[in-house]
Amino acid sequence: METPTRVLIYEDNPDLRISLSQLLGGTPGLELAGALGNCQQVDTDIPRLKPDVVLMDIDMPGINGIEGLKRIKAKNPSTSVVMLTVFEDNDRVFQAVCAGADGYLLKKTPPAKLLDAINEVKAGGAPMTPAIARQVLRLFPKPVAPRQQEDSPANLSAREQEILGLLVEGYSYKMIAHDRGISLDTVRSHIKKIYEKLHVRSMTEAVSKALRQGLT
Amino acid sequence: METPTRVLIYEDNPDLRISLSQLLGGTPGLELAGALGNCQQVDTDIPRLKPDVVLMDIDMPGINGIEGLKRIKAKNPSTSVVMLTVFEDNDRVFQAVCAGADGYLLKKTPPAKLLDAINEVKAGGAPMTPAIARQVLRLFPKPVAPRQQEDSPANLSAREQEILGLLVEGYSYKMIAHDRGISLDTVRSHIKKIYEKLHVRSMTEAVSKALRQGLT
DNA sequence: GGCCTTATCACATCATTATGCGAGCAAGCC
DNA sequence: GGCTTGCTCGCATAATGATGTGATAAGGCC
Numbered sequence: 001m002e003t004p005t006r007v008l009i010y011e012d013n014p015d016l017r018i019s020l021s022q023l024l025g026g027t028p029g030l031e032l033a034g035a036l037g038n039c040q041q042v043d044t045d046i047p048r049l050k051p052d053v054v055l056m057d058i059d060m061p062g063i064n065g066i067e068g069l070k071r072i073k074a075k076n077p078s079t080s081v082v083m084l085t086v087f088e089d090n091d092r093v094f095q096a097v098c099a100g101a102d103g104y105l106l107k108k109t110p111p112a113k114l115l116d117a118i119n120e121v122k123a124g125g126a127p128m129t130p131a132i133a134r135q136v137l138r139l140f141p142k143p144v145a146p147r148q149q150e151d152s153p154a155n156l157s158a159r160e161q162e163i164l165g166l167l168v169e170g171y172s173y174k175m176i177a178h179d180r181g182i183s184l185d186t187v188r189s190h191i192k193k194i195y196e197k198l199h200v201r202s203m204t205e206a207v208s209k210a211l212r213q214g215l216t
Numbered sequence: 217m218e219t220p221t222r223v224l225i226y227e228d229n230p231d232l233r234i235s236l237s238q239l240l241g242g243t244p245g246l247e248l249a250g251a252l253g254n255c256q257q258v259d260t261d262i263p264r265l266k267p268d269v270v271l272m273d274i275d276m277p278g279i280n281g282i283e284g285l286k287r288i289k290a291k292n293p294s295t296s297v298v299m300l301t302v303f304e305d306n307d308r309v310f311q312a313v314c315a316g317a318d319g320y321l322l323k324k325t326p327p328a329k330l331l332d333a334i335n336e337v338k339a340g341g342a343p344m345t346p347a348i349a350r351q352v353l354r355l356f357p358k359p360v361a362p363r364q365q366e367d368s369p370a371n372l373s374a375r376e377q378e379i380l381g382l383l384v385e386g387y388s389y390k391m392i393a394h395d396r397g398i399s400l401d402t403v404r405s406h407i408k409k410i411y412e413k414l415h416v417r418s419m420t421e422a423v424s425k426a427l428r429q430g431l432t
Numbered sequence: 433g434g435c436c437t438t439a440t441c442a443c444a445t446c447a448t449t450a451t452g453c454g455a456g457c458a459a460g461c462c
Numbered sequence: 463g464g465c466t467t468g469c470t471c472g473c474a475t476a477a478t479g480a481t482g483t484g485a486t487a488a489g490g491c492c
Contacts, residue, residue, distance in 0.1 A: 130341025
């Protein structure tokens with residue numbers, strides 16, 4: 001690579017934006033085209049800064065990352081855009097993929113991996129974490145075969161689904177225990193299993209996943 | 217994981233089959249369920265050997281890996297299948313993905329990565345090389361992107377909406393504080409106001425309401 | 433200049449959740 | 463019968479969340 005890869009950052013968190021800038025700026029073969037806190041001027045940013053690769057935070061006030069991605073791809077389809085986010089919910093992955101994202105990474109990605117990812121994108125790859133890749137695969141239409149569909153919405157047992165439903169309704173552990181006439185510890189036990197099966201670690205994540213994936 | 221992950225190998229090359237077997241057999245947390253040279257008896261192999269994860273070579277005489285994959289998924293959709301191949305041609309990736317593959321690796325993948333991949337699959341991820349991931353993304357229909365109907369801020373301030381969005385993503389107070397570079401107490405303060413405005417009393421209720429009313 | 437809203441931060445206290453380790457029981461399956 | 467799965471319960475501890483009572487500062491508004 002005789003010409004460095006120009007990277008543009010959109011990230012509204014100043015701390016992260018600065019540390020990303022420093023990381024990229026200090027890496028041979030890369031050149032920081034810019035580091036912006038929002039997508040408001042994305043339409044003019046791109047022709048002005050001419051990035052090869054854009055790192056785009058998804059959660060930004062104003063124009064969010066998905067919208068920014070769409071705008072970039074609408075006018076500059078050859079610019080590679082890697083989405084950055086903290087959580088990997090189905091809906092956003094879907095939107096990002098449909099809008100033409102070229103990669104999808106978690107913010108907790110270690111710096112070395114991030115640099116690898118930029119090189120991969122430049123080389124025509126699509127860096128993404130395995131968990132996200134799994135979701136992308138699941139977005140696929142499964143044509144033939146008897147496989148698939150609603151024998152188990154997520155391998156949750158009937159009881160687990162029931163309790164998940166109550167969580168979605170805003171019930172607390174206590175309320176669930178009382179409502180179903182079981183002990184608080186039993187509720188804990190069910191919820192622990194639900195977390196395992198859904199790969200989440202908190203009530204909010206479980207609720208979010210349940211609503212987005214129609215598990216209720 | 218108290219119970220080891222049972223891995224079944226389909227690989228027609230005896231040398232590779234043996235070396236894979238040794239690799240997996242010698243790894244704590246994994247258990248070699250079997251190592252077979254063909255897919256002829258795949259329908260009976262699975263219930264007999266009960267693997268959690270199957271490593272499936274694509275190029276095999278007789279029943280090939282794609283067909284083997286289909287047969288596994290037809291009867292045991294919860295069994296994870298990772299495809300192994302030397303090629304990364306578009307057609308095979310497409311077929312494998314459509315048939316429900318849970319991962320797609322090249323045979324040249326180093327042993328350590330392969331072990332990582334097995335753990336990732338077990339954890340709900342879908343390991344694949346970036347180059348393959350890119351192909352998968354390209355298989356996607358670019359056009360459509362549902363939703364999108366920006367409605368009223370529902371009397372939440374911009375900042376409040378932003379934080380509510382993070383709650384929906386599963387962020388904890390700590391994570392929000394860190395991500396936004398504000399103190400934990402400030403996060404509490406915002407969330408208290410959000411609760412007042414939404415008339416809820418817990419994170420789950422807020423998340424549920426946000427998702428249902430499209431406040432994000 | 434007052435008045436109001438929003439955003440920021442602090443401290444305190446109590447309630448709830450998250451997790452780990454176990455354990456017993458019933459139903460269903462080779 | 464032995465095995466597995468789902469449902470039930472208990473205990474203990476650490477981490478988080480919920481709530482109350484303030485306070486300071488910036489910005490818009492009349």
